[in-house]
Amino acid sequence: MRGRQRVASKDHIPGQDKDENLASVRIPNVKPCWRRSLRHVMVASLSSFLYGYHVGVVNETLESISIDLGFSGNTMAEGLVVSICLGGAFVGSLFSGWIADGVGRRRSFQLCALPMIIGAAMSATAKSLWGMLLGRLFVGTGMGLGPPVAALYVAEASPPAIRGTYGALTQIATCLGLMGSLFIGIPAKDVVGWWRICFWVSVIPATTLALFMEICAESPHWLFKRGRTIEAEAEFEKLLGGVHVKAAMAELSKSDRGEGSDTVKLSELLFGSHCRVMFIGSALFALQQLSGINAVFYFSSTVFESFGVPSDIANTCVGICNLVGSIIAMILMDKLGRKVLLLGSFLGMAFAMGLQVIAASSFASGFGAMYLSVGGMLLFVLSFALGAGPVPCLLMSEILPGKIRAKAMAICLVAHWVINFFVGLLFLRFLELIGAKLVYSIFGSFCLLAVIFVKKYVLETKGKSLQEIEIALLAQEATTT
Incomplete structure (x- = not known):
């Protein structure tokens, strides 16, 4: 028996060594196939599609809603219907990190879909202003929860070489959701009760997200952080392929497994060793909103109509520029890198705002002012979509250490929602x-300030694993202290 065991062992070991040696030679030179992870990221992007859809669903339908529900002419009520979802989004975003760390990324997407289904149904069946406001508030909590979890999922489920492309894919999904809601809402002014159909339609992608997430991969990073190593390996196999599992797990092991995400305190995030990266994230989101992008999105129709351009044409032009810019960003994200796109994007936005300033001054009048203003606005949206739109969320999910990633992302996004609200309110x-x-x-000044900030503080993350980025940031922090 012993002799047989030794012979079997002897026969087995050389083959095993040979396989391992071949694998170790092949893995560094062969990138994981993007097709494996694409379907998982596509399902996750439905949360971004829903975010865009619910931002735009009241754009064309608000007049019909106000007439049917009896608050036509009440600008305060109309403003609440538009903006109350931002309050819900603030709450959803604030707790997104704790939810994502507590139940995992997959369950978080399902929890994001649930209030969107309930809220959309409440809005579609509303008989009064209060019913509509309650439905929009419910939808807002899902809107706030979805995008940060999508950014986390993309960062943790994507191969490093195409992570930027997938990050831009979520921005494209947002654009498609926004454009879809605008096109579906076009008949609302002519067809009685059409606005209710517009809300019911959103239940379809929300239900699809909840159901299909059940068969999607969980984040291996989250599983590893929870000590579920075998499950993490199985999910890596789904996302990358079996030959890349060992390399991915070895890379993941470079970072600490941690003691559970619930051990991270708020004071540690704001004032501890992570305060530098938290400052970068919060400042980047703040500058993104202080650039004035949401003032353009919310009030572009007003600017266009002042020059006699119909609102449906205006919204279509803005939507196309946003979509084209996002597609270009997807192509260039992993070629040029995040930092280059951010710098070019904010510079383009500053130039576009310069055109708006000239259009508003005495130097331009008549058709000249119209072309400068409308052209400047479209250039602004295009420039935003090239970098300032898709990059910040992706970049933050990359540079935040794994132990604090979900909670830190939630806190950084607070700056986004607060400034978004006040820009819309005060513009x-x-x-x-x-x-x-x-x-x-x-x-325009804030756009130029963003250029300086990105140049000084933002680290390039193109093609690097999350663990390599974390090590690089630690080294950078050590040299600055």
Whole structure:
């Protein structure tokens, strides 16, 4: 028996060694197939599609909603219908990190879909203003939960070589959701009750997200952090292929397994060893919103109509520019890198705001002012979609250490939602008080400030694993202290 065992062992070992040696030679030179992870990322991107859809669903339908529910002419009520979802999004975003760490990325997507289904049904069947507001508030919590979890999932489930492309894919999904809601809403002014159909339609992608996430891969990073190593290996096999599992697990093992994400305290995030990366994230999201992008998205129709351009044409033009820019960003993200796209994007936005300032000054009048203003606005949206739109969320999910990634992302996004709300609330008021020239000058100044900030603080993450990025940041922090 012993002799047989030794012979079997002797016969087995050389073959095994040979296989392992071949694998170790092949893995560094062969990149994981993108097709394996694409279907998982596509399902996750439905959360971004829903975010875009619910941002735009009241754009064309608000007039019909206000007439049917009896608050037509009440600008405060109309403003609440548009903006109350931002309050819900703030709450959803604030707790997204704790939810994502507590139940995992897959279950978080399903929890994101649930209030969107309930809220959309409540809005579609609303008989009064309060019913509509409650439905929009429910939808908002899902809107706030979805995008940060999508950014986490893309960062943790994608091969490093195409992570930027997948990050831009979520931005494209947002654009498609926004454009879809605008096109579906076009008949609302002519067909009685059509706006209810617009809300019911959103239940389809939300239900698809909840159901299909059940068969998608869980984040291996989350499983590894929870000590579920065997499950993490199985998920890596789904996402990358069996030949890449050992290399992926070895890379993952470079970072600490941690003691569970619930051990991270808020004070540690804000004032501890992670405060530098938290500052970078919060500042980047703040500058993204202070550039004035949501003022353009919310009030582009007003600017276009002041020059006699119909709102449906205006919305279509803005949507196309946003989509084209996002597609270009997807192509260039893993070629040029995140930092280059951010720098070019903010510079283009600053130039576009310069055109708006000239259009609002005495140097331009008549058709010249119209072409400068409309052209500047479309250039602004295009430039935003090239980098300032898709990059910040992806970049933050890359540079935040695994132990704090979900919670830190949630806190950084607070800056996004708070400034988004105040820009939308105060833009028209500031336009009345200080004039378009000064308002656009302020937005342009923030774009230039963003260029300086990105140049000084942002680390390039193109083609690097999450563990390599974490090590590089630690080294950078050590040299600055």
